Amino acid sequence: MINAEIMGHGVVGSGVAEILINHSDRIAEKVKDEIFVKYILDLRDFDNLSYSDKFIKDFNLILNDDSVKIVAEVMGGVNPAYDFVKSCLLAGKSVVTSNKELVAAKGAELLKIANDKNVNFLFEASVGGGIPILRPMSQCLAANKINSVTGILNGTTNYILNKMIVDNMAFEDALKLAQEKGFAEKDPTADIEGHDACRKVCILASLAFGRHVYPNQVKTEGITSITATDVEFADGFNCVIKLIGRTEMLESGKITATVRPTLVSRDNIISAVNGVFNTVMVSGDQTGDVLFYGKGAGKEATASAVVADMIDCAKHLNARKYLFWEDGDDDYVVEANEPTRLYIYAKSENYENLLENALALFGDKASYIKNKFKGEVAILTDTELESDLLEKANKLGADAIKIMHTLF
Numbered sequence: 030m031i032n033a034e035i036m037g038h039g040v041v042g043s044g045v046a047e048i049l050i051n052h053s054d055r056i057a058e059k060v061k062d063e064i065f066v067k068y069i070l071d072l073r074d075f076d077n078l079s080y081s082d083k084f085i086k087d088f089n090l091i092l093n094d095d096s097v098k099i100v101a102e103v104m105g106g107v108n109p110a111y112d113f114v115k116s117c118l119l120a121g122k123s124v125v126t127s128n129k130e131l132v133a134a135k136g137a138e139l140l141k142i143a144n145d146k147n148v149n150f151l152f153e154a155s156v157g158g159g160i161p162i163l164r165p166m167s168q169c170l171a172a173n174k175i176n177s178v179t180g181i182l183n184g185t186t187n188y189i190l191n192k193m194i195v196d197n198m199a200f201e202d203a204l205k206l207a208q209e210k211g212f213a214e215k216d217p218t219a220d221i222e223g224h225d226a227c228r229k230v231c232i233l234a235s236l237a238f239g240r241h242v243y244p245n246q247v248k249t250e251g252i253t254s255i256t257a258t259d260v261e262f263a264d265g266f267n268c269v270i271k272l273i274g275r276t277e278m279l280e281s282g283k284i285t286a287t288v289r290p291t292l293v294s295r296d297n298i299i300s301a302v303n304g305v306f307n308t309v310m311v312s313g314d315q316t317g318d319v320l321f322y323g324k325g326a327g328k329e330a331t332a333s334a335v336v337a338d339m340i341d342c343a344k345h346l347n348a349r350k351y352l353f354w355e356d357g358d359d360d361y362v363v364e365a366n367e368p369t370r371l372y373i374y375a376k377s378e379n380y381e382n383l384l385e386n387a388l389a390l391f392g393d394k395a396s397y398i399k400n401k402f403k404g405e406v407a408i409l410t411d412t413e414l415e416s417d418l419l420e421k422a423n424k425l426g427a428d429a430i431k432i433m434h435t436l437f
């Protein structure tokens with residue numbers, strides 16, 4: 030019997046407890062041993078559960094219990110999760126977590142401690158919920174040099190954007206619905222401002238390229254400024270708007286890392302990923318593009334990934350799974366200036382002048398959607414160096430302007 034402990038009994042934590050307790054036979058068959066939930070740490074009272082006797086409020090009970098070999102941290106947030114996880118690793122316990130905020134901020138340090146202590150620190154559930162992505166990327170694609178990772182990494186914003194596109198809902202109404210359905214984080218800011226996706230990009234980039242990328246190094250933009258007008262213009266260009274997280278290795282050995290609303294062509298398979306579903310496309314030098322797809326949020330899907338990591342820890346109590354990346358540095362992540370197409374929305378009281386400038390600057394290879402009545406023009410540019418396109422956009426003479434990247 031292998032004793033395990035769960036820190037946190039929220040949405041994901043209760044899912045983890047239910048799988049481990051209700052499906053203990055199935056899990057024992059796979060591990061060839063029983064994973065026994067000895068404690069569940071939570072400050073709240075849970076009196077009416079079949080496993081209420083397992084709840085404790087004192088972290089030291091776990092830390093000082095040498096029989097506890099595997100700890101699942103599903104509390105969320107950096108503190109106190111960081112102290113608890115670090116202490117458990119230092120005490121020689123394997124730790125698994127769904128906590129992307131923790132891994133994005135402290136991953137390199139915690140992996141190093143796990144390495145030194147010869148225990149596991151696994152976090153499959155931190156990116157893409159139930160989608161297996163970190164393990165396949167580090168193991169199944171190990172023969173590749175990874176060139177880029179691109180994806181829809183936040184279910185809440187994908188749900189909101191989809192509602193705006195398909196049901197013509199306003200942003201605020203779609204957000205309210207997402208909250209009612211329980212998709213959004215406690216504080217929806219992390220979802221709609223792109224912070225949640227940013228943390229996932231950090232983890233993907235760190236694993237793909239071997240050096241830690243910190244949240245403040247990812248150029249992050251949320252979806253709060255997306256309007257029904259943008260959605261309509263995007264549709265006119267045969268595109269949908271998605272919150273895209275992306276990291277790419279440049280020839281210089283530096284990388285880019287971004288999260289931003291992006292016009293995705295309907296010809297690109299990523300455009301078809303809707304609702305709370307996530308997708309991650311990994312581009313390897315040997316495999317080409319490999320696409321992962323599944324539920325990126327939700328109790329059961331996320332708990333499934335946490336329990337899978339616990340099973341892996343149980344199977345590898347004495348033989349560490351190799352997962353590692355180096356610490357990062359300040360000038361490792363850069364802003365790229367590459368040939369691209371941009372979406373430019375511009376509005377002016379002097380509409381005729383705006384239109385004339387647009388045509389003169391972007392020429393007939395760009396596509397235009399005009400709304401004379403509102404004084405608006407949307408431009409889908411031809412492929413040019415990004416800095417050149419931005420310079421031209423500055424010369425449009427618009428009263429209001431919005432620029433988005435594209436994915437074809």
Ligand code: HSE
Nearest residue numbers: 183184185214325326
């Ligand atoms: N709020 C997150 C999302 C949960 O919507 O994707 C999973 O990380």
